[in-house]
Amino acid sequence: MAEKKKTTIVLFSGEYDKAMAAYIIANGAAAYDHEVTIFHTFWGLNALRKDEQITVNKGFMEKMFGKFMPRGADKMGLSNMNYLGMGPKMIKKVIKKHNAMPLPDLIDLAKELDVKLIACTMTMDLLGIEQKEMMDGVDYGGVAAYIGDAEGGNINLFI
Amino acid sequence: MAEKKKTTIVLFSGEYDKAMAAYIIANGAAAYDHEVTIFHTFWGLNALRKDEQITVNKGFMEKMFGKFMPRGADKMGLSNMNYLGMGPKMIKKVIKKHNAMPLPDLIDLAKELDVKLIACTMTMDLLGIEQKEMMDGVDYGGVAAYIGDAEGGNINLFI
């Protein structure tokens, strides 16, 4: 039996459009029977946060990062033409109109397609994000897990 | 006969300097006899727009995106030190002074070197960009085309 092809994406960016691109490529690769991993680090972690407020016991600086960073995919801004939040509203409207999938649905689909969603524990520490703030179905790992996955990958991207 | 090496670049970003980097790598790889594809999606599509105004029949939001996004490579801003348009002018001057190639020339060279330029049809829909607004010699495709190209690639980048 042939070995499965592999796609590994580092999602570093915390913008709606970049996360959309990451999840569209991930889901496309999964549909083509790749084994797919998205490794969320730095601002990309925000895509995996639950959208409710979670009480955590953190230091001051971690609280500041946690407070000002978006809670979950739906709250993220655009990398371009953000216009104080107008851009994301417009993008979501055109997504709906053209029957494309908004980011939260793309993430749900990824889970259904068995895309492995990993959150980087080192940057969670730095930004003060705790596991109880994260959605279900997320795995946790560090750079070693990433290198292990990526070194055998056919498609490796940093987004 | 040995199989050709392959380079596949996703150009997501709409900035002059990032598009320059994409095209310099693409042209370099083509010169080293790689089969090269640049897959333009989201803001990267603007590199392929004609610089004249094209009358299109669009909905309101698509018109807004179309109106505010740069028409063509020469109108794009910098990702860094843009300073309300000063940065791009300075970059273009130093490019000229050092006999380097400005972005529109890099795109022309890519075509001569048979770099395949693909525009992502799904994000064209979202941003309201029509084929008649695009320069000649562009192919059209979706994420499936990208995965097909990239999974056999030696160099895969997301820019």
Add this chain to the structure above:
Amino acid sequence: MAEKKKTTIVLFSGEYDKAMAAYIIANGAAAYDHEVTIFHTFWGLNALRKDEQITVNKGFMEKMFGKFMPRGADKMGLSNMNYLGMGPKMIKKVIKKHNAMPLPDLIDLAKELDVKLIACTMTMDLLGIEQKEMMDGVDYGGVAAYIGDAEGGNINLFI
């Protein structure tokens, strides 16, 4: 004897957090016995600049770029939540608190692990950066050197 695995990173971005991600991945790959190269281009070159002022003999525009770009890793801003310099200070404090490594230490570690640090000569020319402004232990090359390295790479990233 098995051939060594290879990781090649283009560091295009000039932000502290993105450069941190690049160097963490590079050092991780080197720890897993990969042959690792970071190819610094455009704003990524600033990570390799010495932090003192160096007198150079440049044209006006090159002087402007040189003056306004950060001298060295410690002076770089964040890609997100920069808040006029507050963000970098906060990140450096949490890095210290969590016993993680700040960027200058990550770069020193990379050198100890024999990560090859290349500065792109073409963009040095454009941005008016001279070799005497750069830290020791840096190699110099162009896009051809990059393609040669990357085409045999297991992990290729553009950051």
